[in-house]
Amino acid sequence: MATTADFRNGLVLEYNNDLYVITEFQHVKPGKGPAFVRTKLRNIKSGKVLDNTFNAGVKVTTARVEQRPHQFLYKDDYGYTFMDNATFEQVSLPEAMVPFADLMKEGQEATILFHAETEQPLTAELPTTVELMVTYTEPGLRGDTATNTLKPATVETGARIQVPLFIDTDTKIRVKTSDYSYVERVK
Numbered sequence: 001m002a003t004t005a006d007f008r009n010g011l012v013l014e015y016n017n018d019l020y021v022i023t024e025f026q027h028v029k030p031g032k033g034p035a036f037v038r039t040k041l042r043n044i045k046s047g048k049v050l051d052n053t054f055n056a057g058v059k060v061t062t063a064r065v066e067q068r069p070h071q072f073l074y075k076d077d078y079g080y081t082f083m084d085n086a087t088f089e090q091v092s093l094p095e096a097m098v099p100f101a102d103l104m105k106e107g108q109e110a111t112i113l114f115h116a117e118t119e120q121p122l123t124a125e126l127p128t129t130v131e132l133m134v135t136y137t138e139p140g141l142r143g144d145t146a147t148n149t150l151k152p153a154t155v156e157t158g159a160r161i162q163v164p165l166f167i168d169t170d171t172k173i174r175v176k177t178s179d180y181s182y183v184e185r186v187k
Contacts, residue, residue, distance in 0.1 A: 012063040020042060022040070133171070136154045173186060
């Protein structure tokens with residue numbers, strides 16, 4: 001059991017007979033009335049986001065989850081297959097349990113959340129940034145750099161992201177996995 005004071009991003013709750021992870025929370029103390037906590041909860045199985053408000057001090061049931069490092073091996077008709085780095089066991093996850101899957105390449109490190117009591121895999125998480133090669137982008141125009149202008153680019157995994165004008169084909173870049181944004185060029 002935990003209270004609303006224990007809320008943090010990434011905390012997994014048992015709520016409405018399902019598992020939810022807190023993606024955002026904000027403690028609000030209005031001038032009149034009791035304090036409350038606004039949260040955004042993401043359903044681990046379906047990925048749907050739910051806005052919910054808890055009164056301050058309310059007890060909630062937390063779920064014990066374990067994070068284990070895995071390596072992405074391949075994608076097939078059954079989903080995505082990962083290998084445990086310690087035991088070399090393979091785990092297959094359906095596409096719905098792997099957010100931002102189009103940024104994963106073979107051999108990519110990922111973290112899989114497991115429910116501690118049932119040993120069920122819940123979801124896969126990529127690192128905050130990944131390094132990918134640009135396979136196609138239009139050439140940038142010289143002298144058009146007065147503003148922070150972006151152009152579309154396709155990376156080696158097939159994902160399309162927005163990059164600055166100076167990025168060319170066959171350039172290695174770092175991409176933020178949470179919003180598909182360009183971070184920097186990789187030397």
